[in-house]
Amino acid sequence: MPTTPPSEAEITALVMTRLRMLGVDISVLPADDPAAPMDQRRALSACRGAMADTQAISRYVLDAQQYPPILYPAPLTEWSEVSGD
């Protein structure tokens, strides 16, 4: 069933809630100062952007029997003294 996209205010509230739960405080930054290296407005924008930017990968479907997420078996061979050569 289609869902209603969240509003900007809801996304901002989600971001702020997550940051507070993690104990990350962005209030120490200037609120909105383009001349500063970083401000709260840009930090929030980056967080909202991450959620938007991961929509494509969240919708990408892979065969559940393919591509287990392990890149190289080095730790297994190292810790079990298996040589790959």
Place this chain on the structure above:
Amino acid sequence: MTEESIVDTDRRRFLTYLSAISATAVGLSAASSAPARAEQNTAPLADFPGQPGKPPTDLTELTIAGAAALIKSGKITPLDLLDAQLARIEEFESTYQAFNTVLAAEARARAKELSKARYRGALHGIPMGVKDNFYTAGVRTTANSFIFENFVPDYDATCVARLKAAGAIVVGKTQMGPLATTRATDPLGAITSVNAWTPNDISTNPGGSSTGSATAVAGRLTTSAIGTQTGGSITNPANAQNMTGLKPTLGRNSLYGVIPLTYTRDHPGPIARDAVDAAIMLQALAGADPNDPRTGGLPRVPNYLKATQVRRRGSRVAPPFPLRLGVLPGYTSGTSATAVARAAMLDTFADNGVTVVDVPLPEEWAFLTGSAITTASAAERSETFLEHLRADVRLFGVSLSSWIRALFVSGDDYVKWLRTRMSLLRKVLFELFADVDVVVQTSVTPFDLVGCPLIGFPIGFSSDASGLDVPIGGLVGGLPYGEEKLLALAATYQAATSWHARRPPDPVLAPSARRAARPRITDAEVLAASL
């Protein structure tokens, strides 16, 4: 060995590892009969004769191979070489800003010791720059971040320890993008290192994040250097500054004692003057490290120096073994200086014993390597640095966006990204390399994602707006543990061309210009470099 069997051997090795996983899952005892590990193989360094020649007027021009022959024969001492470079540092470092820390006194003391010591091999007495994210015992290691501004490790990173054990002298810690992201800046984004080819024009990108390492070698402040690559940070600055940069396969070099950016995509490697020097460096660096499980269970370390011994055929050269170079669609399209240089590079290879063949891009290539997918990889960053985000977000300076946003990548998206990376790896191994040993690349992203090796090397020059020469670099990728083939390819090209031998002119800047404040990069630029 035939061309086909070379490709098959690499693929077979990889499949052996996959089968090792299965064996381990069934029972560890089934896979415990072969305890061999990919130990270091430094014998080729001791045996290396160097590249004989007369001492040049300016010792800072020397490659490692050239200096090795002179040091081995006693025509120069390590102190002679070091002092020549320290003199350049004294004269030009205020312009280049390649270093965070220069260890002049310590380096001179070491050079004096080595000048009297038994010859150790090709790296004996060779001055070296070390990116400031490698731990150095008793020396500040900052990663150009407020987080580590007062961090003084009590041990050397394995890579640093191995270079020192081989006789190299650490001249200093080189500038970098904060936490290994952008071109070199201070933590608030103020630009530091310049491109050695355009020292007056700070806007010319010197490549990042191992910027200072490339600037130091290009500017002849040191003979060679090491950097790290997660998203092009060795090969990009090497390409930008006429260097040869090698990003080895994940696990080939130890990451123990390197400040992490990610745990699955960081790769330490050399930034050198040519392929032979890169081979010397890799020979010293590569091999299993008990402190880094990513280095275990891999193929043995080969003789990289042997791979750079090209064959002479009259006026032509050829690689030491057959090589098939794959060319991606559109690689030479257009009329830009880069397109022209790429076409000439392919002609050079074809004329000098390399088989050049077209290869198609696998399906979904752009999607799987694009930011729509790779953005989910950011979770690796936030996990590593969460305690610092909690402590004070201002510690991240201009780089905060690319770390704090990672807190909003969900666990399932991250796992999906790991699986898409496996999908991409399979396409690399079985489609891209179906019929070739090495493949040209136009972006670092695909091979950085899957951990396969890349080499960047000079292929020409273009002119910037001021008429100054700016290097053009080529980029070629290989199969896992295929560094030999990449080095052989680059060595063959460099035996047939001389781009790599060109050195930038000395900086000429008024003292007032040297002291002028340098502009800052923006957080948007940092974020763009992070995706």
